[in-house]
Amino acid sequence: MKTGAEYIADIRKIEPCVYILGERVKNVVDHPIVRPTLNATAYTFDIAQDPKYSNVATATSNLIGDRVNRFNHLLLSQDDLYNRVEFMRLWQNQVAACAVRCTGSAAINGLYASTYDVDKKRGTEYHKRFVEFLKNVQKNDLFVCSGMIDVKGNRSLGPSEQADPDLYVRVVERRKDGVVVRGAKAHQTGAALSHEILVVPSRVLTEKDKDYAIAFAIPNGTKGLIYIFQHSLLDSRALVAKDIDLGNIKYASSFGGTALMVFDDVFIPNERIFLNGEVESSQTIMRNFASLARMWEGGCRPGVMDVLIGAGMAIAEYNGIPKASHVLEKLTEIGYLGEAIFGSAIAGCKYCWVSPSGVHFPDPKLCSVSKLQAIHNFYEALKLTLDIGGGLAMTMPSERDFKSPEVGKYMEKYLKGADPFPTEQRIRMFRLIETLAAGPDSCALHHGGGPMEAQRITIRQRTITEEKKKLAWALIGVDGK
Amino acid sequence: MKTGAEYIADIRKIEPCVYILGERVKNVVDHPIVRPTLNATAYTFDIAQDPKYSNVATATSNLIGDRVNRFNHLLLSQDDLYNRVEFMRLWQNQVAACAVRCTGSAAINGLYASTYDVDKKRGTEYHKRFVEFLKNVQKNDLFVCSGMIDVKGNRSLGPSEQADPDLYVRVVERRKDGVVVRGAKAHQTGAALSHEILVVPSRVLTEKDKDYAIAFAIPNGTKGLIYIFQHSLLDSRALVAKDIDLGNIKYASSFGGTALMVFDDVFIPNERIFLNGEVESSQTIMRNFASLARMWEGGCRPGVMDVLIGAGMAIAEYNGIPKASHVLEKLTEIGYLGEAIFGSAIAGCKYCWVSPSGVHFPDPKLCSVSKLQAIHNFYEALKLTLDIGGGLAMTMPSERDFKSPEVGKYMEKYLKGADPFPTEQRIRMFRLIETLAAGPDSCALHHGGGPMEAQRITIRQRTITEEKKKLAWALIGVDGK
Amino acid sequence: MKTGAEYIADIRKIEPCVYILGERVKNVVDHPIVRPTLNATAYTFDIAQDPKYSNVATATSNLIGDRVNRFNHLLLSQDDLYNRVEFMRLWQNQVAACAVRCTGSAAINGLYASTYDVDKKRGTEYHKRFVEFLKNVQKNDLFVCSGMIDVKGNRSLGPSEQADPDLYVRVVERRKDGVVVRGAKAHQTGAALSHEILVVPSRVLTEKDKDYAIAFAIPNGTKGLIYIFQHSLLDSRALVAKDIDLGNIKYASSFGGTALMVFDDVFIPNERIFLNGEVESSQTIMRNFASLARMWEGGCRPGVMDVLIGAGMAIAEYNGIPKASHVLEKLTEIGYLGEAIFGSAIAGCKYCWVSPSGVHFPDPKLCSVSKLQAIHNFYEALKLTLDIGGGLAMTMPSERDFKSPEVGKYMEKYLKGADPFPTEQRIRMFRLIETLAAGPDSCALHHGGGPMEAQRITIRQRTITEEKKKLAWALIGVDGK
């Protein structure tokens, strides 16, 4: 298995076609906007080799028999599910930033299961192909990123109904040896920093959408694959900050690797095609992908909230009020809100179902419950943390001021809190709160696993059932026809 | 194992000393206020013999080798915990009323574990005694009710500090062959309908509270044991209603068996004493009892909410608007809120811990999270259900009016909803909503497993920990001393 | 102006056709279910003569020049609106039960305005007729009750589309000297205890609903007017309780006068008809009626919440924990929630609009905001109050037990709280909380002024406006066509 440094060397070699702030960036690895995210992805390799964590960060593959990185591992038991949720919480406790590799993990499991089903039904050979692909990934310890969400254009229209047919990734040419695809995937976190891109459809498809029912793998760096990087507020900050002002000094701006990924007529050879026109599998892929994304958010989000609690505790100490009852109350509330998210996700693992391929998928309803709580509760947690923090989380002068010979002394003197804590520690903690609160989480929160309405639809379908009505009927002594 | 009918015959024989509305009631079994609750307790026997449910409602005892009622079964595995939560949800789906026997179940498990610990530490023989007691209970399929909550007087004072020393149950006389106890236990649901009362302390005790550190079993009907029944609104209703107006026609007014249980100097023989002065065990008993009470509420409450969803669906149909988006949205919300409670309780089972005795207790933090959600979410569910229902849930004329030859016809005509549903069905469903919403749940909700603050204390202790602060420190590059 | 006693004498004379629990009740005035409500309605007369309150409880009529009861007063200024909201809060502070006369007040103002508009448009003489009616009401200090909400049947169908055409009150015969009406009005609080019934349509009507566009006044006691009384849980209680168990000992069960009011072919003479076929006015009547109902709820609900705060304070004292931070926090929260309701209602008065008739109606959006908060916040307040109260709010034995020579002593001893408060006071306070929490409010809360969705529709129509989009466009430098 690779070290983080080896992985970084790989990416340096790949030289993906990346644009940041309107410029082609050859050396993406050392770009200040990208580095923090790269630190996180590199840590997914290093943690797997850390004896303290390898138990949770790796697993024994059913395909190659060896230990593999857990992000490349198939979820073949209930414990694999529990483990993933717990791993994500542990991860966030240490990193407080996206692990980036979860979408790949969802696509791996989703396609393993779906290709199995399609082959069973249609006599195709997708599953065999996919197993070969996955074995290679596991053996060479590659970082696979999923290409999921299409840009979608007019949301009320299907792929083939759009004014521009390219608003969902599609096959534009069919050759003997493969297909040519065109389109773009949005919000691609870490794709530019990966070894392989694994593309799946992002919408339930109908018969007329056959050209959109395409799943495939493609090495990062392939010709025609272009990344236009996002520019979020934390990306702006990354251009100015060196240390303190990053807040989370090593991993800050963790979505710094997020991009619009364009497929400008990219050729995909047959052996890397895992679905091709089988529109009926799109629904299963969507549901399974979503369940998993919601499930690990149930570990991630509480993990970040653990950090918020710690940061709130620290600020209360710096402010001299670590025992103020309203502070304790707010911290307790964050703890309550975090465990509620976690609890539903764990219950989702408990009530998993097993696909014919053997992959275990968590209960969709409970995972949607967890995700919906994640959205609601995380905002509450931000509000409470910022309220404990007060104005300085937002009005802190820069690290350059703090290091300035002319005005640094004023910050040192006037931003001092309670003894014995050094001023700098207090400043750093406010920056952590600022960047955790303001930043990348809104996207992950609202986008990863789908928005609030997607959760509600899943819950609704499983809540409003005739069985429930019969319970009420029985209690009033009515037979109900 | 007994049938429900055999159990009722037992209680008829016991003739406990019961007062209802200021009168001594000899035939408690047939009293209209008591009958619905008795229907529920009798069903705990019948369900154990129903082949459809016996798997979940019974278990194989480690003590006697036979199948025993699950309420009398020790929780000796994680699956025993899951099973209990699921059983409670199933129970509420069918009964929508308290199963009454959970407090006994908590006391059985709590004392089994605590007597084990005390004996280990002190060389006493409580555990052996208790095992004998429990074997007898299991063999004879007895209903054990716990006597837990003392009346407490001034909450800011401990038992021995009260103006009246009897405000917590205590030993007032010590004899060679046993002790005499005095005091009262509040909110005793079902005690008057049980075979055995199992009394435990309800507060963390200090050295000066030795006389209060008393646990024992006593057969219902023992001299000096007096019940003064509560009179709730549903109890008032039970005096007027025969059928429709009970709402939940068989089990309504499920707390109809709740009483103030007075110990007017009751003698307890040595072989039925399970703690006597070991104040240190009070804390463990309290915590374990509370964890369990909160855990099964995590099955109960969602089970009732399933019924509320069904009732809401039915009312929407009767009103002709089963597909109105605001109705679907409200029902979905109840589903979401119920699963969130359930999820945390299930996670509490997953992260259980094993006492030296082998009894499995769920994670206290997650159970408190579940219980706190139960309180919050159930009010939301009531609000939403009543909002779907509208005014008729409250302004419905009585069943006597409906059956009246003079005005029944007007109700038949004017309370008709959408076709093809009969008016009577609609009336019955409104009554179900009224009684579910207004009634017994507030007590169970706020009292069972403790009030909101009790949950928050449990969560607080496990949330605000130095480890969390260290997570934040690490992220800002601070060593933290 | 009448005294409360004179008013009661009036009702005794009227002998309305009332059915309670399936029986014709001749002496409705002394019926235990009715008395508490009658105490409240009688107090609307007495308070007007109390020098301490007459300023707020009466006003000078523009029609007859004299002081009149404020419930019979037209809202002709912004101060009249403020005054009404403040009066309702004062009322609830003293009575903690419905004043019953608000719907009449809404109908008076609504018809005064609508008849004015209709006459202007159509040259009819409804307004003149109505002024005559109102002058008589004011001069003779009569209690006018509105008949508003029809029974409605299938909510997805209009009045004339129902399987049974009588599910909305309608004209079934037209004579030279008047009309004959048939139908039923639901949830008629206090109608049976009034002097006059003022009937208005309860739905927006279309051209084919002409027979349903009927407004009229009819004296209580008129032939064909039949009341079938609701039987709520508090009504059940009223049959059992004499004093303590009523909770709110004088006014408890305040909706004890609520009935299904049937019009079994009732003749209405021409001079008492105020609308007859003018379907277009139904929308205005609905909107104005609803705005007012929501507005005074903005005084009522916080007024009840003030009482809940007081009761919570008292219980905390009886329990010995008046300064516990979690108790103070909960009471503060109730205060916050109550003022939020009140604030929006007051703002609704500030942004009132003036109808051509001179009647001032509050801003519909702000009143709906207040009402929606009322629903949400009142449940929160109940939850918090019951949580402070704990189990005894639900498990208290009856007043008969407390007065029993056999077991009263046990209650006296064991239900004692902190010194120096007498046990009885504590028992009474728990009963107050029980009855305030469990009882009549759900109906008023969800029904009065309409359910949640009705509020949201009002808010939606006034929130999602093109002007708002233009604000956003301007900020991003877009002209927006």
Add this chain to the structure above:
Amino acid sequence: MKTGAEYIADIRKIEPCVYILGERVKNVVDHPIVRPTLNATAYTFDIAQDPKYSNVATATSNLIGDRVNRFNHLLLSQDDLYNRVEFMRLWQNQVAACAVRCTGSAAINGLYASTYDVDKKRGTEYHKRFVEFLKNVQKNDLFVCSGMIDVKGNRSLGPSEQADPDLYVRVVERRKDGVVVRGAKAHQTGAALSHEILVVPSRVLTEKDKDYAIAFAIPNGTKGLIYIFQHSLLDSRALVAKDIDLGNIKYASSFGGTALMVFDDVFIPNERIFLNGEVESSQTIMRNFASLARMWEGGCRPGVMDVLIGAGMAIAEYNGIPKASHVLEKLTEIGYLGEAIFGSAIAGCKYCWVSPSGVHFPDPKLCSVSKLQAIHNFYEALKLTLDIGGGLAMTMPSERDFKSPEVGKYMEKYLKGADPFPTEQRIRMFRLIETLAAGPDSCALHHGGGPMEAQRITIRQRTITEEKKKLAWALIGVDGK
């Protein structure tokens, strides 16, 4: 009265001592971080001359008889209060950024009232001095900024108890002609862009804090007055963005003028001292300042939320789902939440009280209710808006990418939404949402008018009163001693 351009010329002349990112900035007026805020402050002058708004943006001074900018106007009537709240909503509708001048307005009114009271009590001449100061401000149309919040160090210690006595601004030297002050004020929005700084204490003071009981005015640019600018995420953005990426293109980063303001031994002449040692007045100043700050937030916050509604409507259109019921529901909710804040603030104005000086101050309880709702509801609104927006609010590439000849075409093609809206418009709107959601509001929200706990204390003091307990006592028939 000045134009905005004249005001900017004034500031250019003043050349305040400003540090940004560790560098002394001479030309603060043209700095990209400062300009947007300066645009807002300049608009406070221009709007006063706009005939469309001058009615609301100016008022006739009681001191000089002329029209003056409303920010310099004393609140001498209830209408002045209403007007201010409405003005702030109108302001935010147009600017969606801080008006910056409200703290000055609060200090002006607070000191006018407090100096009046102190003079009455002590025979001092502060009020006369202050009136002279204010007349000059009004005549010359100056922008007065308040210096309020001290840096505070250890929050559990008073000013004179701190390890460093300078952590609250204090007198370090007393001369015949004035005093020398030292210390620092935090979160000084706009101070560096003002004509005059009006300093008041920020804490309730005791006798030993006499040197901290100092209020004075000082012209911006005075020697020893040093500003160290904050560096928030929007400040980072302002360094990168030129147009689109500012979101709110003219006023974005509205807190770009916020600084730590250091008094490095600044001399204050006697005629500009308005309090000097009168510790008792600190409480009144605090309370009045806070009430006003909370009151106008009651206009501001709903004003921003109006813009969020508009932005949400626009995004829904661009996404092709303007009528989706979940979108309408979310927008309605934001409308509800905004009006609730507004309503309480307006009610706060209605129940104002008049200080002996004639200044009208709003009701503290209702203003705290409004502010607390502002905090809670604004987070809800952000959550809902971002949920409507989805991932692109966070993952949008930069304006430089959009304008790049190489990759701009991909953004044009793939970020297109529904017809007929141009891609650029959609991109701009996402940027508006991003910057409104992530940015300056957290500080204003949690800091302006105090954090959540400050609101709760105000509410608590006015909620938990003996009168409330007496209401409950009366209802249960208890005299209550």
